[in-house]
Amino acid sequence: xxxxxxxxxxxxxxxxxxxxxxxxxxxxxxxxxxxxxxxxxxxxxxxxxxxxxxxxxxxxxxxxxxxxxxxxxxxxxxxxxxxxxxxxxxxxxxxxxxxxxxxxxxxxxxxxxxxxxxxxxxxxxxxxxxxxxxxxxxxxxxxxxxxxxxxxxxxxxxxxxxxxxxxxxxxxxxxxxxxxxxxxxxxxxxxxxxxxxxxxxxxxxxxxxxxxxxxxxxxxxxxxxxxxxxxxxxxxxxxxxxxxxxxxxxxxxxxxxxxxxxxxxxxxxxxxxxxxxxxxxxxxxxxxxxxxxxxxx
Numbered sequence: 379x380x381x382x383x384x385x386x387x388x389x390x391x392x393x394x395x396x397x398x399x400x401x402x403x404x405x406x407x408x409x410x411x412x413x414x415x416x417x418x419x420x421x422x423x424x425x426x427x428x429x430x431x432x433x434x435x436x437x438x439x440x441x442x443x444x445x446x447x448x449x450x451x452x453x454x455x456x457x458x459x460x461x462x463x464x465x466x467x468x469x470x471x472x473x474x475x476x477x478x479x480x481x482x483x484x485x486x487x488x489x490x491x492x493x494x495x496x497x498x499x500x501x502x503x504x505x506x507x508x509x510x511x512x513x514x515x516x517x518x519x520x521x522x523x524x525x526x527x528x529x530x531x532x533x534x535x536x537x538x539x540x541x542x543x544x545x546x547x548x549x550x551x552x553x554x555x556x557x558x559x560x561x562x563x564x565x566x567x568x569x570x571x572x573x574x575x576x577x578x579x580x581x582x583x584x585x586x587x588x589x590x591x592x593x594x595x596x597x598x599x600x601x602x603x604x605x606x607x608x609x610x611x612x613x614x615x616x617x618x619x620x621x622x623x624x625x626x627x628x629x630x631x632x633x634x635x636x637x638x639x640x641x642x643x644x645x646x647x648x649x650x651x652x653x654x655x656x657x658x659x660x661x662x663x664x665x666x667x668x669x670x671x672x673x674x675x
Contacts, residue, residue, distance in 0.1 A: 421664035460539030475625035521550035
């Protein structure tokens with residue numbers, strides 16, 4: 379089984395290289411592929427979770443497993459949240475290398491109807507599970523209660539998909555994540571649409587629009603995160619299309635069709651930086667040495 383998974387990782391890595399070689403440097407692609415290979419195996423130690431009154435951490439993990447089916451021992455669990463319309467489902471599908479109309483894809487373009495977190499395992503990396511989390515504005519309850527009821531403390535990482543503005547509910551979730559030792563990143567995922575709008579509205583070139591959009595993201599980081607008390611929480615701008623091409627494992631026929639098509643090259647923004655940072659932190663936090671250091675008084 380281990381040899382089969384290793385071979386799968388090599389195959390996926392070669393496909394990653396073919397998919398984005400024209401837009402992303404080969405060494406960058408190789409680094410991400412090598413990191414993903416480490417996540418082919420299950421984590422060395424369980425996810426650290428806060429103990430509640432009368433319950434140990436192990437009992438909390440078991441309670442979460444029974445409540446929502448999350449495995450904090452054998453899986454890396456990444457929660458994805460955000461209000462309806464921000465591209466949350468498209469982001470989940472892109473990281474899993476799936477199109478929205480393929481079996482197992484997260485529903486796209488629907489109103490927020492999820493009342494509990496829903497798992498979406500990664501087909502190529504069986505120990506990675508992305509969780510579709512109800513938008514933090516779905517329930518009219520305090521963020522602290524929402525965080526506990528949805529078992530968000532079990533996640534290795536929480537990714538908040540945002541639009542043009544970061545909402546108060548989203549900042550409240552980031553605050554609870556910080557309290558529960560869950561790393562949280564903010565991600566603006568519809569970069570393609572934003573850049574296309576700048577091109578159409580301002581009559582500039584695509585390259586100029588990309589640079590303008592990057593300045594918008596820098597200002598959003600400064601005004602909506604840094605000045606709101608979250609300077610340690612980064613904001614990434616990504617294209618779901620570029621993420622999809624990073625993770626898609628194509629058949630030979632599909633690869634040939636893609637290469638032959640006259641398509642606009644992918645926009646490359648923070649896709650690699652986001653995935654490299656998230657996966658690296660998740661991997662090291664689930665190693666016995668790192669976990670022991672974190673629990674020292």
